[in-house]
Amino acid sequence: MTLVELLVGTVLGLAVLAALTSAVAVAGRMLVAAGTRAEGEDTAQLAMEALRFDVRRAGWDPAAAGHAALVDARADGLALAADLDGDGGVATDSEESVAWRCATASRRLSRIVGLQSLPLADHVIGCVFRYLDHDGAAVAAPVAAGDLTRVRAVELSLLLLPPGISHPASRSLIAALRVTP
Amino acid sequence: MRRRRRRGGALVAALATLAFSAALGAALADLARTELRLGAERRMTARLLGALDACVADVTGALPAGWDFAALLAGADGTLGSADDGMLAAPADCTAVARAAPGGPVPDRIVIRAEARIGGARRHLDALVRRAPEPGAGGLLWLSAPPEAGAFAGTATIDGGDPDAPLASLAAPADPDALDAWIAGEGTHLDVSPGTLAPVTGPVPPLDDLRTRVLAAPHAGSEALVASGAPAAVVAYVAGDLDVADARAGAGLLFVDGRLDVGGTLEFHGVIVATGGIRVASGAGLTLDGELWLGVGGSALTVEGALVLRRAPGAVAAADALLPLPRRAVVAGARDVG
Numbered sequence: 373m374t375l376v377e378l379l380v381g382t383v384l385g386l387a388v389l390a391a392l393t394s395a396v397a398v399a400g401r402m403l404v405a406a407g408t409r410a411e412g413e414d415t416a417q418l419a420m421e422a423l424r425f426d427v428r429r430a431g432w433d434p435a436a437a438g439h440a441a442l443v444d445a446r447a448d449g450l451a452l453a454a455d456l457d458g459d460g461g462v463a464t465d466s467e468e469s470v471a472w473r474c475a476t477a478s479r480r481l482s483r484i485v486g487l488q489s490l491p492l493a494d495h496v497i498g499c500v501f502r503y504l505d506h507d508g509a510a511v512a513a514p515v516a517a518g519d520l521t522r523v524r525a526v527e528l529s530l531l532l533l534p535p536g537i538s539h540p541a542s543r544s545l546i547a548a549l550r551v552t553p
Numbered sequence: 554m555r556r557r558r559r560r561g562g563a564l565v566a567a568l569a570t571l572a573f574s575a576a577l578g579a580a581l582a583d584l585a586r587t588e589l590r591l592g593a594e595r596r597m598t599a600r601l602l603g604a605l606d607a608c609v610a611d612v613t614g615a616l617p618a619g620w621d622f623a624a625l626l627a628g629a630d631g632t633l634g635s636a637d638d639g640m641l642a643a644p645a646d647c648t649a650v651a652r653a654a655p656g657g658p659v660p661d662r663i664v665i666r667a668e669a670r671i672g673g674a675r676r677h678l679d680a681l682v683r684r685a686p687e688p689g690a691g692g693l694l695w696l697s698a699p700p701e702a703g704a705f706a707g708t709a710t711i712d713g714g715d716p717d718a719p720l721a722s723l724a725a726p727a728d729p730d731a732l733d734a735w736i737a738g739e740g741t742h743l744d745v746s747p748g749t750l751a752p753v754t755g756p757v758p759p760l761d762d763l764r765t766r767v768l769a770a771p772h773a774g775s776e777a778l779v780a781s782g783a784p785a786a787v788v789a790y791v792a793g794d795l796d797v798a799d800a801r802a803g804a805g806l807l808f809v810d811g812r813l814d815v816g817g818t819l820e821f822h823g824v825i826v827a828t829g830g831i832r833v834a835s836g837a838g839l840t841l842d843g844e845l846w847l848g849v850g851g852s853a854l855t856v857e858g859a860l861v862l863r864r865a866p867g868a869v870a871a872a873d874a875l876l877p878l879p880r881r882a883v884v885a886g887a888r889d890v891g
Contacts, residue, residue, distance in 0.1 A: 385562065392570045399577045406581065410588050417595065429888045434664055434681050435656025456888065458655035550886050 405537055412495070412534045412541035419481055419492045419530060420545040426452055426470050426483075427526050427547035435460040441549045442523050445503050445515035449473040450526060472528075474499030481530065497540055498531030504546070524549055601676040602889070604669035608647035609680040609884060612665060615642060616682070616882040618690055618756045621661040625651055639663075646670050654681060662885065677890035688824070688844075688869055688878035690755030692724030693862045695846040697757050699727035700735050700854050705742035707835065709860040714748025720864050724755030742856075749864075759879050760828050760848045764790075767808045770876050778803040778819070786823065788876050794829065806872040815839045815858070822865060823872035833858040843868040 430452035431441025437460040444451035451471040453462045462468045465486035473482050473489075474496065481493040503511040504525040511523055525548045533540040616625065628637030639651035647669050654662045662683035669676055689695055693713050700723075713720035722745050723732055732752030736743060767790050777789035778801040786805035794811035797819045804822040812829035815837045823843045825831075830853025833839050837858035842865035847854060872878065 385566075389566060392566065396570070396573045396577070399574070403577055403580050403584075407584055410584055414588075414591060421595070421598075425889055429886075432679075432681065432886045432888045434654040434662070434679075434886070436654070436660055436662060436683075437656070454888070460656055550884065 408534050408536045409541070412532045412537065415493045416530050416532050416541045416543040420528065420543050422483060422492060423472065423526075423528055423545060424547045426472070427549060429454050429456070431550055432456060434458040437461070440520060441551060442515075442520050442526075443469075444471070445501070445511075445513060445520060445523060445526075447500055447502075447513040448476070450501055472501070474501070493530065493532055495532050495534045496530065497533045498529060498542075500529045502527040502529070521551070524551060597671065597674050598676075600671055601669050601674060602678075604647065604671060605667055605676060605678040605889075606887075608643060608649060608667045608669055609665060609678060609887065611644050612641050612647075612649045612667065613680070613682050613882050613884050614754060614756075616756065617759060618879045618881045619759050619762065620684070620877060620879060622651070622663045622682075622882075623661075626653060626663065641665065643667070651682075660684065666890070679888045679890055680884050681886040682882050683885045684880040685883045686880075687718070687866070688873050688880050689846070690724035690758070690881045691750075691753050692721040692755060693749075693844055693864060694723045695755060695758050695844060696723070696725040696854070697760070697848050699725050699731060702735065702738050704854045705739045705856045705860075707833065707856050707858045707860070708742060708744070709739075709856050710744045710746065710862065711749060712746035712861075712863045713750060714746050715864050715866070716748075718866070719748050719750050721750040721753045723752040725752070726755060726757055729754055756881060758826075758846045758848065760826060760846070763826065763879060764808065764810060764828070766876060767806070772808075777805070777807070784822075786871050786875060788872075795827075804868065804871070805875050806878070812853070822868040824869055824878065830854060832856075833860050843872065 431439065432454040433439045435455060435458050437455060439453050439455055439462055441452060442450065443453050449472050454468055455462055456468050467485055469486065471484040473484060475482065479494065479496045480491050481496050481499050482489045482491050501513065503513055503515055503523045504527065505511050505522045506524050511519060515523060525546050527544065527546045529544045531540045531542050624631065626639050627633050628635060628640055630637055641649040641651055643649040647667060649665050649667045651663045651665050654664045660683055662681060665680045665682055667678045667680060693711055711722045713722055722736065725732060729752055736745060736752060767788055770788055772788040772790045774789060775791045775795055777784065777787050778797065780799065780801060784802045784804045788806045789803065789808065791809045794814060795809045796814045797817055799817040801817065802820045806823055807821060807825045809827040813825065813827040813831045814834070815832065816834045818838045820840045821843065824846065825841055826846045828848030830847055830849045832855040835857040840861040842863050845862060
């Protein structure tokens with residue numbers, strides 16, 4: 373083997389190795405991005421499902437004590453009540469009293485039960501609650517205390533942008549409140 | 554003889570690349586498999602929740618109209634503490650059992666535990682069911698059976714429009730599509746005002762129980778329909794058919810235990826009940842601000858003259874204050890049990 377052959381072979385080998393390394397790196401980045409994307413989508417979806425369950429049971433009042441389903445309604449959060457154990461009261465330190473908060477500073481959506489704040493989603497770049505009346509018209513937020521009974525449905529629009537992905541995970545949910553007639 | 558040296562550099566690189574690619578592919582496949590599984594779980598949860606909601610709506614809609622739920626809690630044998638207590642008829646792939654709600658007895662209410670099954674999955678929901686705040690079945694005209702085509706040879710106006718709480722034109726134990734078709738089939742003889750809700754499927758009006766309550770309460774007779782002056786709101790009971798041949802007016806609750814035949818004019822504020830149906834003769838007129846409940850359907854509804862039926866919550870409430878009227882069952886809340 374001549375020196376020229378050796379050099380040509382080495383260059384070709386390095387080129388192939390660089391291409392392979394690059395391909396593996398790209399594939400690795402794609403895998404990480406796909407995982408991040410999937411995790412973001414799952415997180416957003418789980419938040420929606422959690423809200424749906426909270427809204428569905430809000431106003432549960434088997435003892436007919438007159439509890440309101442929606443206690444507080446703002447653009448960045450809401451508070452729901454339900455007498456889950458049927459004792460006629462709504463305990464503020466249990467699942468009977470649940471609040472949701474969008475914290476723009478920390479870019480976090482949290483579900484608050486009593487004094488416990490449970491982060492549901494981080495890297496939140498958009499989080500808005502809207503409120504709809506019987507006809508589907510928007511009720512301005514924050515909803516005045518006297519207008520809370522007008523609210524028949526809650527809408528949450530959520531945008532998550534975890535690091536490493538370019539397009540945010542987006543979810544929107546409209547959940548109907550069961551209002552005692 | 555020279556021996557050729559073996560070289561495996563390319564092979565090693567190829568194998569390493571293959572191993573990397575296989576690992577990446579496996580990771581991607583695992584990710585996809587996880588997402589697919591999560592998606593399937595979510596679809597199943599959504600289907601089960603939908604099935605539960607539909608189950609509770611069907612079961613509640615089929616509950617008889619009435620005043621309380623005592624008979625329902627006692628079951629078919631009418632005895633509390635027996636095996637059939639609270640058992641409710643439910644659609645396929647769903648079961649529903651009622652029990653008394655916790656707390657005081659007023660307002661009367663029950664908790665229905667529904668179970669939906671799809672494939673091998675099942676889910677439970679508690680629904681709080683109570684009587685509707687307004688009497689009746691949600692329709693200005695409440696029939697015991699579907700009406701027959703050609704009931705209106707004259708003109709009928711049904712106005713259930715109300716910006717706050719509109720009423721349906723008709724409630725009857727029939728498919729809403731059939732009721733829609735009946736209204737459409739009456740053509741220009743039947744004018745349903747804008748704002749009136751579409752017909753709804755409703756339970757049979759409990760007229761036997763209502764008769765018992767009317768007879769047990771202080772009540773007047775047909776003299777409650779006055780020829781002049783403002784009528785007092787009373788409970789009136791007429792045994793057998795009632796012919797109104799001249800101009801009359803009344804208010805409150807009029808229970809005709811037979812057929813109401815209007816040959817003159819009748820203006821009424823409140824609720825008219827006619828177990829044997831109603832006929833408005835040609836040239837005659839019935840104007841009712843309130844609701845009309847008929848114990849029979851089919852051809853028992855005959856309007857050859859003019860019928861005007863208007864939503865009047867105040868008049869119905871006044872009748873309800875004189876004698877509590879039956880109400881349909883409605884869902885007042887729900888709690889996913891899991």
